[in-house]
Amino acid sequence: MINEENQEVEMTFENRYKIFSVQKRADYLRELYKPYEVRGNREEVLKNSPKYQYPNERKDGYVISQGYDDKGFYAIFLPTEKEYDKIKAFAQIKDKLEKLAEMANLQRELVATNKTLIELNAIEKKIDSLFSYVFGIESKIVLSENKSALHNHIFRSDGFELFEYLLTNNVKPIGGRGRLTQIAFYYWKLHLDKYIVVRPVAFSTWFFEVYNEDLGQIKTLDNIKNADRDKHYSNALDWLKSQK
Known part of the structure; x- marks a missing residue:
C-alpha cells in the first residue's frame, strides 16, 4: 500500500x-x-x-x-x-x-x-x-x-538536444505527410556525424519507447536526401554551436 x-x-x-x-x-x-x-x-x-x-x-x-x-x-x-x-x-x-x-x-x-x-x-x-x-x-x-543522461546509450555528446531541436523545428507533426521520412533523414545525418551511436533497428526501438510512435523500416539516406533537409540540418548545427 x-x-x-x-x-x-x-x-x-x-x-x-x-x-x-x-x-x-x-x-x-x-x-x-x-x-x-x-x-x-x-x-x-x-x-x-x-x-x-x-x-x-x-x-x-x-x-x-x-x-x-x-x-x-x-x-x-x-x-x-x-x-x-x-x-x-x-x-x-x-x-x-x-x-x-x-x-x-x-x-x-x-x-x-x-x-x-x-x-x-x-x-x-x-x-x-x-x-x-x-x-x-x-x-x-x-x-x-x-x-x-537518460539517452546516452543512443546519443553521444549533445546529440539528444540536437535531435529534439530537429524534431521540434524541422519535422512535421505526428500524422503529417513526410514526417517519418524527415525523421529517417535526420537519423542518418546524426549517425554519420557520430551524434547517434546505434543502428536503425535500435534507434527505432528507442524512438517507439520514448515517443510511442512506430517509425517502421528506416529508409536509406540515398532515397530521402534533398537540399532543404540538408539546409535545415546545417542550421540546427549552427543552433547547437550557439548554445555553447
Missing part, C-alpha cells in the same frame, strides 16, 4: 517520480502565498475585511487564510478588482495547486501494477512537464540535463 502521508519525500527533481504528500504540497502552497501575507494585530488586520459573501459575487478582499506562526498573526486576502497583478498571481497559484494534484495522481500511477514500459515512459514524460511548470525555469534546466 502506498503511503500518501510520507512526509520524508522532499519535492525535488530527484524525487519527482515519488509521491508528494498532501502536507508537502500544502507547505509549498503556503510558500507561494507568503508574499501576500498581511501581518500585525489581528483586529487591525481584519477590520476592513468583508464579513459576509453571497454566492456568485466577487470576493474582493475576502480572507482566504489566517493564523499565527512564530512571527505572529497573518492573513491573506483575495485581490480586489483594482489589483490585476495579484489577480493573475493568485490564478497562477491556483493552477500550480491543480498541477501538483495532477502530478500526485501520476506518481501513484507509476507504481500501479501491469504498466508497460511505453506507459511508464509516457507517465514520466507528463510528470517531467508538470514538474518543470510548477517549480520554474531552474527546474527546466536541470530537467534538460537529466533527460540527456
Whole structure:
C-alpha cells in the first residue's frame, strides 16, 4: 500500500517520480502565498475585511487564510478588482495547486501494477512537464540535463538536444505527410556525424519507447536526401554551436 502521508519525500527533481504528500504540497502552497501575507494585530488586520459573501459575487478582499506562526498573526486576502497583478498571481497559484494534484495522481500511477514500459515512459514524460511548470525555469534546466543522461546509450555528446531541436523545428507533426521520412533523414545525418551511436533497428526501438510512435523500416539516406533537409540540418548545427 502506498503511503500518501510520507512526509520524508522532499519535492525535488530527484524525487519527482515519488509521491508528494498532501502536507508537502500544502507547505509549498503556503510558500507561494507568503508574499501576500498581511501581518500585525489581528483586529487591525481584519477590520476592513468583508464579513459576509453571497454566492456568485466577487470576493474582493475576502480572507482566504489566517493564523499565527512564530512571527505572529497573518492573513491573506483575495485581490480586489483594482489589483490585476495579484489577480493573475493568485490564478497562477491556483493552477500550480491543480498541477501538483495532477502530478500526485501520476506518481501513484507509476507504481500501479501491469504498466508497460511505453506507459511508464509516457507517465514520466507528463510528470517531467508538470514538474518543470510548477517549480520554474531552474527546474527546466536541470530537467534538460537529466533527460540527456537518460539517452546516452543512443546519443553521444549533445546529440539528444540536437535531435529534439530537429524534431521540434524541422519535422512535421505526428500524422503529417513526410514526417517519418524527415525523421529517417535526420537519423542518418546524426549517425554519420557520430551524434547517434546505434543502428536503425535500435534507434527505432528507442524512438517507439520514448515517443510511442512506430517509425517502421528506416529508409536509406540515398532515397530521402534533398537540399532543404540538408539546409535545415546545417542550421540546427549552427543552433547547437550557439548554445555553447
